[in-house]
Amino acid sequence: MLYLENNTSFLLPYFLTSDVVLPAEIGGEAVVWRSSLFELLDKHGQLVSQREEISPEFRLTANTNRQEYSFTVRLLGEERRWLAGYTREPNENSNVYSRFVADSLHLALSREREEGGFEALNSNYGVLFAKADYSRSEAGETKLLQMPRFFRLAGQGFGILAIPLDYEEHVDGPGELLYFETQDFVHYEEKNRIKITQTAWLDYSCELDAATRLYRIGWKEESGETRFVTTKDFKDFSLPQPGVIFPARFAQLPIEGARAGQLIALTASEAAYLEHKLGRVRHVSVDDPIITLNAGAPSLNLNNARVTARYTDGSVALKRIEVDRNEAATIDLSQPGRHELEAKIVRHRFPYPMMNTRPDPYVLLYKGRYYFISTDDDWQRKIFIRSSETLEGLEDGKTEEVLLWNGNVPEGERRGEHWAPELHVICGKLYCFLAISVNNAWDGVQAHVALLEGEDPMNPAHWGTPQRVLNRHGEVLTDTHHRERDISLDMTYFELGGKSYVCWSQPKWIGEEQELAALYMATVNPEQPWRLTSDPVRICRNEYGWDRNGGIASGVSEGPYVLKQGSRMFMIFSGSGVGPTYAVGMMEMSAAEDPLDIHAWRKYNYPLMHSLSQPGQYGPGHNMFAQDEFGDWFNVYHACGVNGGHRHASIRPVHFRFDGSPILDMKDEEELLPEYERITLTVVVN
Structure with missing residues (x-):
């Protein structure tokens, strides 16, 4: 790969690989090649890669009878x-x-x-x-x-x-x-x-x-x-x-x-x-699980026992295990010994669809029970809630639903569409954030917050009347009385550094033009989470082909959810059209920075979850992270068919890559190879 020009000079790239063939002659004259790093050039004038990834800068010269050509180059290593x-x-x-x-x-x-x-x-x-x-x-x-x-x-x-x-x-x-x-x-x-x-x-x-x-x-x-x-x-x-x-x-x-x-x-x-x-991250092995305790221990407690699963990217996951309690009870803990038990790694397999016609899903573990709440994709005017002792128990047919709010009943401004409810515990109180139409049509939905005034989230009478979100001046956040289609929706809540924040989607009017739905953020009073305490800041708008999928000016940025993991903040959101082209994007920032500083956030150029992620699931999106009682994380999302139609919800385990970023679309066999579902647990009594 040497490139001649007019037979008198030639081109050579600065970065070389050993398969670049240096010519034996130029313009009919023989060439002698020399290198300032002799080990990188053999006696035949061919480049020789070394084990180092990229060589230091060195000099290559080509000498003919009439001319010398000189190049400054670097050579990539043999493991390229x-x-x-x-x-x-x-x-x-x-x-x-x-x-x-x-x-x-x-x-x-x-x-x-x-x-x-x-x-x-x-x-x-x-x-x-x-x-x-x-x-x-x-x-x-x-x-x-x-x-x-x-x-x-x-x-x-x-x-x-x-x-x-x-x-x-x-x-x-x-x-x-x-x-x-x-x-x-x-x-x-x-x-x-x-x-x-x-x-x-x-x-x-x-x-x-x-x-x-x-x-x-x-x-x-x-x-x-x-x-x-x-x-x-x-x-x-x-x-x-x-x-x-x-x-x-x-x-x-x-x-x-x-x-x-x-x-x-x-x-x-x-x-x-x-x-x-x-790349696809795949499970490869499980460390031999060993539990060590001293002789005379009162019992073998495996409630917190975990096994280390290892993955192709170097990441690990601590998996819960289960053993037969009767078999475990036969182990003699009174004297030293080594014992083996058959164990099963706990894994979750959730069907898709799991909750039919339930898009914009949200799951919260609250006082020992899981609560599931979502939009109702049958006319989108009702909010149902269901509860279970397990995540699996939230599936259709395994628990009953209760109707919390009905947008078909003429009750003042709460008539019309009801969208995207979320449950958040703030200062020890349970709130529901949701968007409710104020004009009996989709183009009048406004962000609202309702307080659980009683004890039971499943009892509609225990919920207070939803209140419209107000800006820091005490005015409604968006108002169709001022501008048509002045809507706000998909509001979520998070805390960082002792401050409370909300983030929501809004196609804001800027002068006489309306932007596509973008993500806005502001601080909020945690004692009155419907009341903003700062001006809104736009932190994300749809700007790429994947989140503008459909036309010259198409798509939305919506459905935000924020997760703090160690020193990092991840915000997932959904983009493109609300249908089979929907996809999940992500932004991240350091938890030491200010979420209202747009420059603190780094938006990924590509989506993390899309229609190629899971076979037969198109337009995955409007998702959130739910944590179970054992500390494990799950991705709760909706998807639809290839040609659209009703959107259905499901759940998948979340795995975190080697760098701590979440994987939302890990397949069952990638999460845990079938041959490792059953393992041998060694119990050592000292």
Whole structure:
């Protein structure tokens, strides 16, 4: 992979792999190659990778009888792997995979060192999407991308270029490129849009030139001519001039819908991080469980016994176990000995659907019982609640439902749609946050809060009248008397650093324009959680193809839920249309920062849960994390059929990756291999 120009000079990229073939002659003259690091070049003039991931910078020189060529380069190590970047063909049914998600960067990682055996990352769903353009309207214009090309940066990280498309897949500015940077192919920053030329092109590439230490962007025009520009910072560019371009390396990928993918070599650690972060995490083993106690112990207490399950990304999960109590009672604890018991790892298998026509689900463990509450997808005007001693007992047919609020009954402003209830314990009191229509129609739903004034959440008479949420001035948060479709919904509550916050969805009016539904946040008085104590701050809006899936200005950001895990805060939310294109996104921040600071949050460019996550479950979303009495976490969500229709709720266990981020869509066999469901527990009495 050495690139000649006019037989008098040639191109060599700054980052090399050992399969780059250095030519034995140039212009008919023999070449002698030398390296300032002799161990990286063999006696035949071929590069030799070492065990280190990337070599120090070294000098390569090519000598002929008449000329010397000199390059500053670095060589990737022998344990490299290949990353392929590609876009996909959309599915003929746009509900399955539309152009809005197909026209994004997808990634696949080679299983072995060589090119081949690629595995799609993020379940073959896009990971890098172009941002919407908000320069002309508050609703924005959806943007897509095609022909992504990536390359290593001179320092750390990678650059990515892509041709911008409008929402109809037309080239959005001939000769223009979107420029992104990433440190790890997981977190991305869209830096700027650059104008290279006035001419449309057929192909292009970019590499860091080993001779000039400038980035060289080259392209092939429709006339067949190749031209290039150089830049050191992707802000200032040289004038276009004729010349050869760095060819990009491609592979045909045996992945559904994948177009040919450009390849780039990754170090072993870069590949491992990417695989662990975007690949499927799978269970691989269980540590031998051993319980040790002293002779004379009164009994064998296994209530808190856990076994360590290990996963492909290096993460672990502590799994509960169960044993036959009669068998356990036969163990003699009065004297030293070693005993073995057959044990079963406790696992939860929840059916889908589990709660039919119950979208926007919410589960709370309250005073020893689980309570499930949701929207009623049959006209969306009633709020039902059910309760059980176990999560499994919340399934349809296993417990009775009670009607709490009925929007079909003319009771003042509480007539109409009732949406997305949530149960929160605040200052020892139970509240229900929900959206209720104030004009007997969907476009008049407003955030409300109801207090449990009695003792029983299942008794409608024990609930107080829902109150409309007020801003910090004591006025209603949104008001259809002032503007049409002035709605607020999906309000959630969380606490951090001794302060109380609410977050909700609102398509806010800005002047004479209304934005698409975005997420707003404010502090709230915990003694009166319907009363804001700060001005609302917009912290998230739908800006990518996956959460604008459907048109030039389409989709919502809604259904927020906040989880604090150690020193980090995760906010999950739902985007796109409320139907089979729905998907779950995530933002995160340090728990030491201010949630009202929009710059504290980092929004993932891609969704964590989508229609490719679980077979037959389309549009998964409006989810939350429920914790059981043992401290284990579960994802409670809804989904629907490929063509929409009623939405149904279900539950899945949540696993946390090696870095503490949640996995929402782990399959049963990924969570626990069947052969480890039954294990042997060793009890050692000292």
